[in-house]
Amino acid sequence: MNLRRFLGIALLFAASLPLAAAKTSFETPAWTNPAAPFRIAGNLYYVGSEDLAAYLIVTPQGDILINSNLESSVPLIKQSVEALGFKFSDIKILLISHGHFDHCAGSAALLKQTGAKYYVMDADVSVVESGGKTDFAYDADPEMHFPVAHVDRVLHDGSKVSLGGTTLTAHLTAGHTRGTTTWTLDEPASDKANAQPLHVVIIGSPNVNAGYKLVGNKAYPQIAEDYKSGFATLHQLPCDIFLGAHGGYFGIAAKYPKWKAGDKDAFVDPAGYKAYVSERERAFQAELARQEKK
C-alpha cells in the first residue's frame, strides 16, 4: 500500500486505541501498538499488532483467524481485517497458538462478534474453557486469567483444519503450555507460475517462561519430555515462510520494512527458521541442565 494509505490506517488505529486498557506486568507496548495489516503470501495475511501476531487465511467459503490476542486486541484485529477489504463476520474458524492470555484473551468477544467456531488442541481445551484457571503454571495468578470461551472442536496432534480449499495442520509442540500448537499450511510462490508451493510454519512457542519448573513439576510431570518432542517436531517441519505467535520470534520488525519496500518474499527465511529453533532448543537445554544440577 502507498504511504498515504499506510499513514491513514496508522492514524485510524491510533484514534481507536482504548484509553485505559487493563495492563498486566507482562504486557509490553509492542503487544498493543497497532501495525498495518499486509499480505504475507497467497491467501495469508498479517492482522496482528507490532508483536502479538494474528493471521487471517481468506477462502471462498469464509476465513480462518489464528489468535485473538488480548481483549483490547479484538477491535484492532477487526480494523485490520476491514482495512484489507475483508469482513470480520466472514471469520468462520478461530484457532490459537496456545492458551495464554496474550493469544486467546480476546477469543470470547471475537467468537461472539463473528459467530466463528473455536478449534483448540486437546491439551489446551481445559485452560481455554476455564479462562486460564487450569493452567499448570498460572492457575493461581488472576493477572494471567481471561474470559472463558467454549471450544467447538477438539484438535489432536496432526489434525487438519480445512475451509474453502485451504488446509492447515495442527502440530502439538507442547511444553510452553500442554497444548501449544504449531500451525503449517502451504501457499503458492509469489510470482513463479511453476514454482513449488511455499511451506508456512507458524511456531506456537518454544519458550521456557521465567519460573517454569522443568524438573519435578507436580502439575506437569512430563513438561521436559514435551519440550523435547516439540523441538524434534519443529526440526522436522519443512519451512520456507517462518512465522510465529509473536512477531519477535521471526523478526517482523526487520522483515516488514523490506516487505513494504517491495520485497514480497521478505518472510521467506528457511535458514532463519532453523537457526531460531536451534537457538531456542539450546536455551531450553541450558535451563534444564541448570535445574537438574540444583
Ligand SMILES: [Zn+2]
Ligand atoms: Zn505463552
